[in-house]
Amino acid sequence: xxxxQINMNKRRTVYVVFGFCLLVALVGAAVGYWLAxxxxxxxxxxxxxxxxxxxxxxxxxxxxxxxxxxxxxxHSAAESPELWHVVEDMAMVAQVPMxxxxxxxxxxxxxxxxxxxxxxxAVAATTGLMQMMNREELEGVMxxxxxxxxxxxxxxxxxxxxxxxxxxxxxxxxxxxxxLGGGRSDDDDDRGVNIFGMLAxxxxxxxxxxxxxxxxxxxxxxREYLADAGSxxxxxxxxxxxxxxxxxxxxxxxxxADPSSASLYITDPEENAKRHRWLDHLFDTxxxxxxxxxxxxxx
Amino acid sequence: MMAAIIAVVVVILLIVWYVxxxxxxxxxxxxxxxxxxxxxxxxxxxxxxxPNLVNTVKGYSKYEAGTLEKVTALRxxxxxxxxxxxxxxxxxxxxxxxxxxxxxFAVSEAxxxxxxxxxxxxxxxxxxxxxxxxxxxxxxxxxxVRRFNEKLQAFPSNLVGxxxxxxxxxxxxxxxxxxxxxxxxx
Numbered sequence: 112x113x114x115x116q117i118n119m120n121k122r123r124t125v126y127v128v129f130g131f132c133l134l135v136a137l138v139g140a141a142v143g144y145w146l147a148x149x150x151x152x153x154x155x156x157x158x159x160x161x162x163x164x165x166x167x168x169x170x171x172x173x174x175x176x177x178x179x180x181x182x183x184x185x186h187s188a189a190e191s192p193e194l195w196h197v198v199e200d201m202a203m204v205a206q207v208p209m210x211x212x213x214x215x216x217x218x219x220x221x222x223x224x225x226x227x228x229x230x231x232x233a234v235a236a237t238t239g240l241m242q243m244m245n246r247e248e249l250e251g252v253m254x255x256x257x258x259x260x261x262x263x264x265x266x267x268x269x270x271x272x273x274x275x276x277x278x279x280x281x282x283x284x285x286x287x288x289x290x291l292g293g294g295r296s297d298d299d300d301d302r303g304v305n306i307f308g309m310l311a312x313x314x315x316x317x318x319x320x321x322x323x324x325x326x327x328x329x330x331x332x333x334r335e336y337l338a339d340a341g342s343x344x345x346x347x348x349x350x351x352x353x354x355x356x357x358x359x360x361x362x363x364x365x366x367x368a369d370p371s372s373a374s375l376y377i378t379d380p381e382e383n384a385k386r387h388r389w390l391d392h393l394f395d396t397x398x399x400x401x402x403x404x405x406x407x408x409x410x
Numbered sequence: 411m412m413a414a415i416i417a418v419v420v421v422i423l424l425i426v427w428y429v430x431x432x433x434x435x436x437x438x439x440x441x442x443x444x445x446x447x448x449x450x451x452x453x454x455x456x457x458x459x460x461p462n463l464v465n466t467v468k469g470y471s472k473y474e475a476g477t478l479e480k481v482t483a484l485r486x487x488x489x490x491x492x493x494x495x496x497x498x499x500x501x502x503x504x505x506x507x508x509x510x511x512x513x514x515f516a517v518s519e520a521x522x523x524x525x526x527x528x529x530x531x532x533x534x535x536x537x538x539x540x541x542x543x544x545x546x547x548x549x550x551x552x553x554x555v556r557r558f559n560e561k562l563q564a565f566p567s568n569l570v571g572x573x574x575x576x577x578x579x580x581x582x583x584x585x586x587x588x589x590x591x592x593x594x595x596x
Contacts, residue, residue, distance in 0.1 A: 192532075192536075
C-alpha cells in the first residue's frame with residue numbers, strides 16, 4: 112500500500128508535469144499568435160520561460176525557504192528534546208534519513224516540510240505548535256510532514272507552482288502589451304482574419320491562469336489527505352492526528368509565514384480558521400479541516 | 411540461427427529476473443536485521459538510563475524500594491540478552507520492563523519534589539523517547555518481516571526463496587497495553 116502510494120505519486124508527477132507543460136505550450140502558442148503572429152515562436156518562448164521558472168524554484172535551497180519563513184535551525188536534541196525526538200521517531204519508522212529541524216517563533220500552531228527529496232529534506236514547527244500539542248499530537252503532525260517528504264510531495268508541489276507562475280507571467284506579458292495598445296491589428300494580417308483562432312487564443316489566455324491555479328490547488332489538497340493517512344500509517348494512532356487537527360481548527364493566523372510557502376504548511380497559515388463558501392474551496396491549498404478529520408475518523 | 415538467438419535472449423532474461431528476485435530477498439533480509447539491531451540499540455540505551463533513574467528516584471521517595479528493585483532486576487536480566495539470539499524472549503522481558511517503568515512513573519506522580527526536579531524531567535524525556543523508539547522500531551521490524559515473508563509466499567519469488575532455503579521471520583508480539591488509545595481533548 113505504502114509503496115503503491117509512492118509509485119502512484121511519482122507517476123502522477125509525470126502526468127501533472129506533462130499536463131502543465133501542455134498548458135504552458137498552448138498559452139505560449141496563443142501569446143505568440145497575438146504578439147508575433149507566430150505560434151511556434153510563442154511555444155518556444157513559453158517553454159524556455161517555464162524551464163527557467165522550474166529550475167530556479169527547484170534550485171531554491173532549503174535555507175532560502177526557511178529564511179523567508181523566519182525559521183532557525185536546531186542542531187541537537189538538547190535544544191528542543193521533544194520535537195527532535197518525535198522527528199527522529201517518524202523518520203525512523205518511515206525509513207527516510209533524519210531531516211534538518213527548524214523552529215519558527217510564532218504563537219500560531221503550524222508546521223511544514225521542504226526539500227526536493229528525502230536526502231535533502233527539512234521540517235519546521237512553530238513554537239505555538241510545540242506549546243499546544245502533546246506528544247501524540249506532535250507525532251501526528253510531524254508524521255504528516257515526514258509523509259510529505261517520503262512521498263516526494265514537495266517536489267511535485269514546487270514544479271506545479273513554478274509552471275503556474277510561468278503561465279501567469281506569459282499572460283501578464285500579453286495583457287501589458289494590450290494595455291500599451293500593441294498587438295495584431297487587422298491591416299497587418301494578410302492571411303485573412305481567423306476569427307476562430309483569435310477567439311480561441313483569447314479564451315485560452317483568459318482561462319489558462321485560472322485552470323492552472325485550480326489544478327495546482329486540487330493537487331495540493333489531494334496531497335494533504337494522503338499525508339494525513341500516511342501519518343496514521345506511521346504512528347498507528349488516528350486519535351493523535353484527529354485531536355491535533357481539532358486544535359489546529361481554532362488556531363490564529365500566522366505572522367511569520369511567507370505567502371508563497373502557504374501550500375507547504377499543514378494548515379493554511381493565513382486563513383487557518385476561516386470558513387468558506389463552496390466555490391471558494393476551488394482555490395484553497397488545503398481541504399477543510401472538518402473533512403480531513405472526518406476521513407481520519409473513518410479509518 | 412534465429413532460434414538460437416531467441417534462446418540466448420530468453421536465458422539472459424531469466425538470469426536477470428532470478429538475480430533481481432534474489433537481490434530483493436537480500437535487501438529485505440538486511441532491513442529486517444537492521445531494524446532488529448535498531449531495537450537492540452534502544453534497549454541498550456534504556457538500560458544505560460535506568461541506573462540514573464533509580465538513583466534519582468531513590469533520593470526523593472523512600473517507599474518505592476520494591477518497584478526500584480524490580481526495575482533493576484529486569485534491567486540486569488535484559489542486559490544479557492539481544493535480538494539476534496532470541497528476539498521473542500528479549501521482547502518479552504523488555505515489555506515487562508516497560509510495564510514496570512510505567513508503574514514507577516505513575517507512583518512518582520505522588521512526589522511533587524521529584525516531579526519538579528530538572529534531573530527527573532530530563533530523565534523522563536529521555537526514557538519516554540527511548541520507550542517510543544522501542545515501540546517504533548518494533549513496528550518497523552514487523553513491517554520489514556511482513557515484506558520478507560510476503561516474498562517467500564508469493565509466486566514466483568517463492569521459487570527463488572526455496573532454492574536458497576530462506577526461512578520466514580517471526581513477528582514480534584505487541585503487548586496489548588503498549589498502544590493504548592490516548593485521551594481526546596476538546
